[in-house]
Amino acid sequence: MKVQRGVWIVTVIAVVLFLTVWVFPIVWTLVTSVKLPKDVFTYPPSLIFEPTSANYEQVTAGRRSLVGDLWTSVVIAGSTTLLAMLVGLPLAYAFARLRLRWRNVLGVYTLFTYLIPRIGLVLPHFVILRWLNLTDTHLGLTLVYLSFTLPLAIWLMVSYCEDLPAELEEAARIDRATRLQAFWRIVLPQLRGGLAATTIFVFITAWNEFLFALALGGQNVRPVTVAMYNFISVEQTLWGPLTAAAVIAMLPVVVLGLLAQKQIVAGLTAGSVK
Amino acid sequence: MTRPETQLRNVTVGPDQHASTGDPGRRLRARLSATFDRERPFAALMVVPGIVVLALTTTLPLLYLVGTSLFRYDLTAPAGNGFIGFDNYVRLASDERFWDSLRLSAVFTASTVILQVSIGIGLAVLVERMSRGRALVRMAALLPILLAPVVVGLIWRSLMLTPDFGIVNYLSTVLGLGSRNWLGDPSLALGSVVVMHTWQWTPFAYLIFSASLATVPREILEAAEVDGANAWQRFWTIVVPLLRPAIVVVVIFRTVVALSAFDAVYAATGGGPGTATELVDIYIFRVSFQQLSLGYGSALAVAMLVITLAVTLVFLKMRRAAA
Numbered sequence: 001m002k003v004q005r006g007v008w009i010v011t012v013i014a015v016v017l018f019l020t021v022w023v024f025p026i027v028w029t030l031v032t033s034v035k036l037p038k039d040v041f042t043y044p045p046s047l048i049f050e051p052t053s054a055n056y057e058q059v060t061a062g063r064r065s066l067v068g069d070l071w072t073s074v075v076i077a078g079s080t081t082l083l084a085m086l087v088g089l090p091l092a093y094a095f096a097r098l099r100l101r102w103r104n105v106l107g108v109y110t111l112f113t114y115l116i117p118r119i120g121l122v123l124p125h126f127v128i129l130r131w132l133n134l135t136d137t138h139l140g141l142t143l144v145y146l147s148f149t150l151p152l153a154i155w156l157m158v159s160y161c162e163d164l165p166a167e168l169e170e171a172a173r174i175d176r177a178t179r180l181q182a183f184w185r186i187v188l189p190q191l192r193g194g195l196a197a198t199t200i201f202v203f204i205t206a207w208n209e210f211l212f213a214l215a216l217g218g219q220n221v222r223p224v225t226v227a228m229y230n231f232i233s234v235e236q237t238l239w240g241p242l243t244a245a246a247v248i249a250m251l252p253v254v255v256l257g258l259l260a261q262k263q264i265v266a267g268l269t270a271g272s273v274k
Numbered sequence: 275m276t277r278p279e280t281q282l283r284n285v286t287v288g289p290d291q292h293a294s295t296g297d298p299g300r301r302l303r304a305r306l307s308a309t310f311d312r313e314r315p316f317a318a319l320m321v322v323p324g325i326v327v328l329a330l331t332t333t334l335p336l337l338y339l340v341g342t343s344l345f346r347y348d349l350t351a352p353a354g355n356g357f358i359g360f361d362n363y364v365r366l367a368s369d370e371r372f373w374d375s376l377r378l379s380a381v382f383t384a385s386t387v388i389l390q391v392s393i394g395i396g397l398a399v400l401v402e403r404m405s406r407g408r409a410l411v412r413m414a415a416l417l418p419i420l421l422a423p424v425v426v427g428l429i430w431r432s433l434m435l436t437p438d439f440g441i442v443n444y445l446s447t448v449l450g451l452g453s454r455n456w457l458g459d460p461s462l463a464l465g466s467v468v469v470m471h472t473w474q475w476t477p478f479a480y481l482i483f484s485a486s487l488a489t490v491p492r493e494i495l496e497a498a499e500v501d502g503a504n505a506w507q508r509f510w511t512i513v514v515p516l517l518r519p520a521i522v523v524v525v526i527f528r529t530v531v532a533l534s535a536f537d538a539v540y541a542a543t544g545g546g547p548g549t550a551t552e553l554v555d556i557y558i559f560r561v562s563f564q565q566l567s568l569g570y571g572s573a574l575a576v577a578m579l580v581i582t583l584a585v586t587l588v589f590l591k592m593r594r595a596a597a
Binding site: 007008011012014015018019021022023024025026028029032040041043044045083087088090091093094098099100106109110113115116117118119120121122123124125126127128143144146147150151154174179180204207208209210211214215225228229231232237239242243246249250253254257258261264265268269 | 302313316317319320321323324325327328331332333334335336338339342393396397400401403404407410411412413414415416417418419420421422423424425426428429430431432433434436438439441444473477478481482485486505530533534536537540541554555558559562563568571572575576578579582583586
């Protein structure tokens with residue numbers, strides 16, 4: 001398409017402006033995380049300063065250490081993702097492939113569970129966990145997280161399963177493979193890409209969770225999203241440690257997300273373009 | 275779903291695999307019927323664990339929530355706790371703070387969704403014209419989506435919007451708009467959290483519109499150009515109608531998310547100053563986990579669920595009508 005020079009310039013300027021607006025807060029967080037307090041509070045904001053690792057030392061050792069909280073996040077997000085994939089994948093496969101008598105009802109039901117606002121779940125989960133003596137435990141939060149990781153895992157995996165060609169399974173079954181063998185040896189290997197993308201996406205969602213962690217965690221179990229919130233109090237904001245904590249908290253999700261960016265974009269847009 | 279599968283079975287498997295073993299038709303039929311025998315146990319094995327876990331973690335708690343909403347259940351003053359029927363709902367009907375939070379949520383949701391959709395479409399159309407750099411834009415767009423909303427709230431609260439050192443404040447001073455207390459001034463706080471939410475989620479809208487635009491044949495746009503339509507006319511008469519299904523999807527998803535916005539706003543303002551940014555979910559959280567009135571909190575949450583569900587259903591109806 002032939003585009004006039006003026007239009008082209010406007011386009012580039014607009015796009016660059018948007019990119020700046022999106023990327024700047026993240027870059028500025030990185031920059032601030034290596035500033036000493038005296039550099040944080042220079043006005044106007046400046047890029048000329050002596051970088052320091054003091055903030056990172058503060059949040060990885062000593063009284064304000066986040067290492068334990070990071071580990072909590074890894075354990076909870078990791079186990080809930082694993083469980084969600086374990087029970088979610090077979091269900092997604094069944095929705096995509098098997099004849100189910102209640103297929104439509106179950107499908108609508110799953111979609112419904114995907115759309116439940118978390119504020120409606122946090123309260124009963126709170127009461128149920130108290131009743132089961134599971135408040136402030138890894139197990140408790142892991143199970144509660146299933147209420148959003150499982151619907152998400154199913155929702156994403158169904159479309160990957162639907163895209164799978166059926167021929168290989170059919171051939172395997174004719175070769176005396178049972179349905180389970182066909183699923184294990186033929187379907188799973190083909191689903192590798194979708195499985196990886198879904199696992200990453202579910203893990204990111206669990207890692208980023210805040211409301212459940214805030215209401216159902218406590219002194220023992222405090223995921224990093226809640227822990228970093230403590231760097232802001234009414235009296236003062238610990239800018240350096242806060243931004244260092246933010247960088248550490250976003251690092252895993254950004255790395256994972258960029259690794260799987262094609263699949264994640266495809267997952268986000270799936271169903272809305274068809 | 276089942277019919278093509280059966281056809282495939284006959285087509286792909288048939289002669290080439292079993293031609294040598296004789297009488298393929300009968301063998302195939304025996305094999306198929308044996309498979310058919312195992313189908314239902316197999317389906318149960320695949321379906322039951324998932325459905326049970328779903329029911330236990332989502333549906334059971336919801337039923338419990340509805341039950342709790344009929345009780346007085348205050349952890350701070352347990353003496354008067356007990357079944358009170360619909361009293362919590364009666365209280366809710368005349369709870370000004372609840373209706374205010376609902377109005378706030380409505381304004382918040384409407385403004386952020388409109389902003390996300392219009393900026394998202396505009397950017398998608400612009401980027402579509404670029405021959406290079408699309409991958410870069412996509413990567414940049416993905417970043418905010420990946421961040422935890424609570425991290426976004428904290429970053430905006432401190433680095434961007436703080437009155438003395440924040441970047442937004444610096445820009446507004448440079449532009450001659452003066453220094454403002456963006457989150458502390460009740461008249462500015464709601465706008466600030468709308469901007470914050472829009473910042474994080476416009477990329478989502480952009481990605482969907484951009485994927486949707488990529489499916490539009492270039493000839494359509496080029497034909498319009500030959501016809502002499504200018505960019506603005508092309509946008510309204512061709513691009514927008516083509517994007518209509520994507521717009522409906524974005525509106526549905528973003529509305530549901532914005533209606534239950536909590537993390538970022540809570541981290542940025544905690545609902546304040548006063549109740550200036552007290553969205554419904556923040557009010558429910560305060561009632562439930564700060565005042566520890568679990569019964570009344572449950573009634574509020576039930577009301578919110580019903581509203582969300584109703585909005586979703588209306589949108590889905592509209593989507594069906596549009597399709």
